[in-house]
Each structure stands twice: as structure tokens, then as C-alpha cells.
Amino acid sequence: MLDSDLSLLIEAARAAGEIGRKHFTSGHRVWEKDDGQGPVTEADLEVDAMLRERLTSARPGYGWMSEESEDDPERLGRARVFVVDPIDGTRAFTEGSKTWAHSLAVVECGRPVAAVVYLPMLGKLYSAEDGKGARFNDHPIAASPRQAFDGADILAAHPTFNARHWKGGAPTVKRHFRSSLAYRLSLVGEGRFDGMLTLRDSWEWDIAAGALIAAESGARVSDRHGAQIRFNTVERCAQGIVCATPGVHGEILARLAH
Structure with missing residues (x-):
């Protein structure tokens, strides 16, 4: 063994x-x-x-x-x-x-x-x-040191930045995309991007591994409401995911229109 x-x-x-x-x-x-x-x-x-x-x-x-x-x-x-x-x-x-x-x-x-x-x-x-x-x-590896959300490099699908999801309109960020949520989370952990988010419910198998990699790199990880994500649940699903450097993570949650 x-x-x-x-x-x-x-x-x-x-x-x-x-x-x-x-x-x-x-x-x-x-x-x-x-x-x-x-x-x-x-x-x-x-x-x-x-x-x-x-x-x-x-x-x-x-x-x-x-x-x-x-x-x-x-x-x-x-x-x-x-x-x-x-x-x-x-x-x-x-x-x-x-x-x-x-x-x-x-x-x-x-x-x-x-x-x-x-x-x-x-x-x-x-x-x-x-x-x-x-x-x-x-x-x-370590997460990016960036603290400001505006101008940050963020991994997310295009609909995430529809103005209706944000207080005061969509933030000004540099949006990037990768198909795999696990890879997006890992890239934040690597420090190549300042954050990633998806507002859609997320299957646990898509995010469990990447969430630990990002968190152990110094990034903060939560669901879209800011709550800790629990795994091995009955639903097998989380209420979205927000992962970013500490300052950027806080700004994302503060500006989301929940």
C-alpha cells in the first residue's frame, strides 16, 4: 500500500x-x-x-x-x-x-x-x-498577491459578468476562460490568475481537488454567498464557487448582487 x-x-x-x-x-x-x-x-x-x-x-x-x-x-x-x-x-x-x-x-x-x-x-x-x-x-506554488478586483485577471464564463449579477454594473476585469473548473482553480493556486468564479451550481467532483490546491496556495475559496463549501453532501453540488486572493475574494462577494 x-x-x-x-x-x-x-x-x-x-x-x-x-x-x-x-x-x-x-x-x-x-x-x-x-x-x-x-x-x-x-x-x-x-x-x-x-x-x-x-x-x-x-x-x-x-x-x-x-x-x-x-x-x-x-x-x-x-x-x-x-x-x-x-x-x-x-x-x-x-x-x-x-x-x-x-x-x-x-x-x-x-x-x-x-x-x-x-x-x-x-x-x-x-x-x-x-x-x-x-x-x-x-x-x-502561491496565489497572486493582488488585492484589487478592478483590473484583475479573472477566469470565468462570459455570462458571469452580465451586469445583472453585480451591484452597480459589471466590474472592469480582464476575463479569461478554461473549460475545466479544476484547472481554473489550480491556475489561481499557481498565481497565474487572480481569481475564478462561477455563479452556477457546481458539481463537487469538478471543484473538490482544485479547491484544496487553491486554498493551500493562500487563495480563499467559498460558494457564491461566501459560505464554506462542504463536500460529500446528499446533493453533491455547491452553490457556485468564488476563489481568489484574499482581497479580491472579499471584493467579489461585496459586489455580487446575491
Whole structure:
């Protein structure tokens, strides 16, 4: 057995990357989900099956939550739970963009305690452990020092900055976009962007790993109302996510029209 949950997640993420890379370069079948949740590919399903077998075999006492697995309420009674998105950014994957990621976290009593976000086509691996900081390709990372929201570099979808969401109109920021929420959170942790946000309800598997990476880098993470996000919930969903440097985070919450 591997010594730590983080070591286990890193090795599993790299194995997932081999599967994802194979399908990305050689072609893959794509379906639209019945519930309107977007596309799923055979790569998503193969990665999901591999991760579930590998991770739960190594930690049989842990629960399991994944975008591509049927939910098992038994996870609610487990102290530790794997929260996994086999491929975060599936639409980017199907369109040929390399910015998709494998997002893997261990959640303990509602909080992420180990996390990996891996982008195999870009050779980027972000990781974090509770109380031990965050790393990018095994080098320590820290969030941006920026304190002012106006003029900040923010990762968000275009509708997020519709004036109706903001007191006094939309803020003046430099907006950027990446398909994967896990990658957006990790980029804030790396200090390449000052913040990211989505006002839409967010699935836990999209944000659990990235939330720990960003928080361990010194960024602040909350839902769109400023509340701490709990994981391994019945709903498996958070009320949006706001992640930014401390000063920028406070300004975002103050200016949002809740």
C-alpha cells in the first residue's frame, strides 16, 4: 500500500492520463447525457472504471463519488471519500483542446485533505495536502498577491459578468476562460490568475481537488454567498464557487448582487 493518500492519487492520475491520452490522440466515441449535463466519451468511462478499481482496492474503507458512476448513498456514512471527475472539461476534450484534466480528491468529514489535478496533454500536475501547501510539478506554488478586483485577471464564463449579477454594473476585469473548473482553480493556486468564479451550481467532483490546491496556495475559496463549501453532501453540488486572493475574494462577494 502506498504511504499516503496523495501518493496514491498521483499514481492513479498518471495512469488515468495514459488512458485519456490514448483516446485523445486516436479518436473516441461521444454521447450526450440524457439529463442535459453535456457530453460523455468512452475515455470518461474507461478512466472512471480504472480509477474506481484502483483507488477503492487500495483504500477499501473509503467511499466513492464520481461524475460517471451511479451514486451510492453508502458514501455518506464513510469518514473518507474519493471525489473524482475522470475527465473535467469533456467538451474541450471532444473539441481537440488540450486543457482537460483528471481531478481526484480525498474528502474527510466534508473537507478535501488530498488533491491532484493532472493535465496529461500539457504535462501539468497540481497537488496539495491539507496543511502542507500546494505544488505544481513538485514545486511549491502561491496565489497572486493582488488585492484589487478592478483590473484583475479573472477566469470565468462570459455570462458571469452580465451586469445583472453585480451591484452597480459589471466590474472592469480582464476575463479569461478554461473549460475545466479544476484547472481554473489550480491556475489561481499557481498565481497565474487572480481569481475564478462561477455563479452556477457546481458539481463537487469538478471543484473538490482544485479547491484544496487553491486554498493551500493562500487563495480563499467559498460558494457564491461566501459560505464554506462542504463536500460529500446528499446533493453533491455547491452553490457556485468564488476563489481568489484574499482581497479580491472579499471584493467579489461585496459586489455580487446575491
